[in-house]
Amino acid sequence: MLNALLISYRLLLAKPLYVLINVIGVALGMAIALLILLYLDNQFSFDKHWQKDIYRLAIRYKSGNEYRRIAAAEPHIAPTLHRAFPQIKHITKILPTEGTIIDYLGNSNFYTDVFFADSLFFKVFDCQVLQGSVSNIFRKPESKEIILTQDLAQEIFGSENPIGKTLQLRTTNAFTYDGEYLVKAVIAKQETSHFPFKALISWNYEDKFVQNSWVYTYFTCSQKPSFIAQKWEWYYQGYLKRYFPNEDLFLKPIVQNVRDIYLNSKLEAEIYPNANKNYLFIFLATALLMIVVACINFVNLNAVRSTQRIREFAIRKVFGESRQELLIQLLVETLILMFLAFLVSLMLTELALPYFSQILQTPLALRSIFGSGFMLFWVITFLLMILLSGVYPVFYLVDIPILNGLKNILPKQNYRISFRKTLLVMQFTITIVILALTIMVIRQLNFVKNKDLGFDNQRVLVIRLPKSEEVFEKLDTLKKALMQSPDVFKIANSAEIIGTNLISQFRFEVENNGKLVEVVMGRMSVNKDFIDVMGLEIVQGRKFDERDTTANVALIINEAAATYMNWQNPIGKNFVISRDENGNPSVIGEVIGVVKNFHISSLHKKISPLVLVLSNKIGNLFLSVSPKHREEVLAYLQKTWQEILPTEPLNYFFLNENYRKHYLNEEKLAQILVYFSFLVAMVASLGLLGLSLFISELRLKEIAIRKVLGASRWHLVRLLSKDFIQLLLLSALIAVPLGEYVIHLWLSNFAYTTQTSANVFIGAFLLTFLIVVIPLFVQAFARVFINPNKFLQAG
Structure with a gap:
């Protein structure tokens, strides 16, 4: 073996160009494959850190002739499911706040990763607690408590101990939860989770908007959750039907293991965009193809060199070397080249990793591959590369007849062999x-x-408004000041922001064929100028105007909603938005117009039914601005905001940037x-x-x-x-x-x-x-x- 190593070293040293081309070709393929495997290891690790089986209950429902699949669940399910099924150990619900301002000692910042959570959250999710305690968290409805992740705690408090400190929270959306929140605990970061929150706050039992929203429902149970689907009809009739007096709305359960959500769930209204498994398979196929191409490259280059060694091996046979010794010699050369390629691939991977991580916006480290299941895959692949790349040239050389080898003659048909083609x-x-x-x-x-997209997203600037007395008092002043800019054309309000996956899903009772039927549609609370600011097109009826007030609740639906209800003429149709304690309709809306379909979310999803409800809720400001003077608009906005609301944080973005996400x-x-x-x-x-x-x-x-x-x-x-x-x-x-x-x-x-x-x-x-x-x-x-x-x- 030592003799084979020495001979291989001398032979390879004599052919530096051959070694360089061979090593670079294989190393590139291996480096690319290794980079991809590092990324795949990160993506396949999502929600794998939970120590127990956790399930999410989503809903498939049929209303009319249409089926929809929503990642959230009807709000009455969480409290009744546990009572109906004793196999369920714990059940919890969460709801994203969609925008929260956190203030500590006058330093304010805006965060989108704050969630409402109830007292059973930590019974379901076994988060690592770093400071404080979560044993009695969120138990008292009147208490305002907050849990921070490690990165957010460091951002707000630095090296200061956050436990027992008070944070001031203010909302920027339709929810109401302003106030002082006591920091009870700090937990580890949730980087590889399908809902990577930064903070959890007490569930708001007083806000009717929170209570009526569809929520994300998770549970643990003592056995496989198939019993839910098997007994769902019994549960529906015995527990849920009281909340659904009209039977046109038909709910069915979708039970998902949380470990499967990030890669496999393609439901509407996911908390965050999930990974696309097809993309990951494309990446994996690319890695394998790169290895295949590298092997092909290696085989072909070895074949080139073999033509120059026919006489050498014939002479060695004449001097008594056995076929086994020749095989060992060639395999040693192959192993040396492959080992050099492996070392070079590691260096190339380490050099490319920061740039690769930046492109993917995913933190990656080379050391992580050694503790994952992909390490075994990598080792097997490496051994197969050696086998596939070395075996063919080995047998190709040692089996050439001695006489042909001494004359340096290769049978003509060999170079036409179909394997190389x-x-x-x-x-x-x-x-x-x-x-x-x-x-x-x-x-x-x-x-x-x-x-x-059905509207001019290039010219719409969105400002998230903090909810505070100062903002309420100075809102008209702010609007008038902004309208003084020649680049600001019109201003509107909306409680929700299009371009997200979190347009609220509401249950309405809708007039259809002379009776009320229950349907679930997206809902946006907007003021009368929203249609003009967004540049939406009315195809039937009219848009909001001064004739409409929030007392009679004027509604505008999109074409998808009209199709959903099979309405040829929806103008004048009534919606029951809510009922009083006696079950009588308390808020009724009337359809005054139909707007041309526009994309509420991305082009991954079809346009879903949507109801625009006339409302005075402030929510967010939508500004129609000149797309050619964006920098001037932003400079004027910052100057005006500083003059009118100097103590409030300014958070804004252009709508097209929101869609780009x-x-x-x-x-x-x-x-x-x-x-x-x-x-x-x-x-x-x-x-x-x-x-x-x-x-x-x-x-x-x-x-x-x-x-x-x-x-x-x-x-x-x-x-x-x-x-x-x-x-x-x-x-x-x-x-x-x-x-x-x-x-x-x-x-x-x-x-x-x-x-x-x-x-x-x-x-x-x-x-x-x-x-x-x-x-x-x-x-x-x-x-x-x-x-x-x-x-x-x-x-």
Whole structure:
């Protein structure tokens, strides 16, 4: 073995260019695969840290002829489910506040990751408590208590002990929970959770808006939760039906293990956008394909070098070396090259990791791979790479007859062997598919960014208003001051913000065919100027005006709601919004108009039914501004705010930026695919260069004879290139249906997509053609300039 190591070291040292190309080719493939595995390890670790099985109860309901699947549950389910099913140990509910200002000693900041939680939250979720205690948290409805995560506690208090300190909270939305909150505990950060909260606050039992909202419901139980689905009808009739006097609304349970939510749940109104499992499979496929291409590259380059070692191995056989010793020699060389490639891949991974983490907006560390299940996968893959990359050249060399080896003769049919052609077709096919997918991802991303959303999101600026007496008193002054700017055209109010996944779902009783039926639709509380500010189009009836007051509750629905109710003429239809204690309708709304469909959320989801309710709730300010003078508008806003509300934090954003958050996964995928496509192309070019060198090496005498007989250089270049071009065309035929399937799989994540056209595959083919032609023609031209006498005299 030591002798094999010494010989391998000397041989490899004598061929530095060969070693460099081989090591770089394999190292690039391994580094890319390792980067992807690190990211996949992070994504597959979500909600795996909980020590027990926790389940979320979501709801599928049918109203009319339409089914909808909501991640939240009807608010009466949490208190009644526990009473109906003794198998349930603990059940808890949470609700995002959607925007909270936290003030400590005059320092205020705005946070979106604050949740209402009840007293059983820590019975269900076993969070790590770092300071304080959660044993009796949130038990008293009148107490205002708050739990902070470690990062938020450090941000607010620094090194100061936060336990027992008081924070001032103010709301910026329809909920009411302002006041002083006592810090009871600090818990560990929740980075890999499908709802990564920063703070939990006492459940608000006084706010009717909170009590009537659909909530996110979690529970633990003593057995598998299949009993809920099995006995749901009994539970519905015995416990829930009293809350649903009209039977048109039909609820069915969706029980999800929390470990499955981040990767598998595709329900409406998720707390945060979940991962897209198809994207993760695309990343995994890219990692595997990079390894395959690297192996192909390694095999082909070894084959090139093998043509120069036929005589060496024949002589070693003559001097008595056994077939086993030759096999060991070649395997040792392969192991040395692969080990060098592995070390280089680790260095490349460490160098690329900060940039890769920045693109993915995910903290990654190389050491994390060693404690995960992906480490075993990586080791197995590494061993397979050695096996697949080394075995073929080994048997190829040692089985050449001694006489042929001494004469340096290789049987002509060997260089036409279908195995190598298969490898090349695989390289071309992989390259075309990845390039086609990259082009399609970029096209779809441009499509969703430029699609008409039904309103002018480029010119809408949103200001989240703190709820305080000072803001209430100075709101009119603020509006008038803002309207003094020539770049501010109009101002409206809305309690909710479109472009989020958290548009409130409400249960309405709706007049249909002479009776009241129960439906669940999205609800937004807006003032009369909202339609104009957003640039929405009224297709039936009218918009809000001075004739409407909050007393008679004027309503405007979207086209999806009219279709949902199968209304040809919805104007004048009545909605029962709430009932009094005796069950009589207390608040009735009337439909005065229908607005053209606009995208409440991203293009991943179809437009859902929506009701715009005329309301005086302040909520958020929506400003219609000049899109060409954004910087001037922001400067004027900051100056005006500082003059009128100097003690209040200013939080604002443009609506198009809010929509862009929905496509972060697509932007990440596009960036990664662009880089990986380049690297795949580079590694594939190295493999092609190796195989073309191998074939031309075997045909040097043929080239020399053709030159003597008068063949032109261009004729020889075509001769050396023809087989590769034919294989490229074959690869294109294979890549089109395969690429079409991959693209279709990816586009299935969108409700609205651009069209797949032949241009996508034509572009991918042309790029691959360039990748093929450049290294092919470079080596082909090098061969046609050989001196024919040298090879003809060699015999």
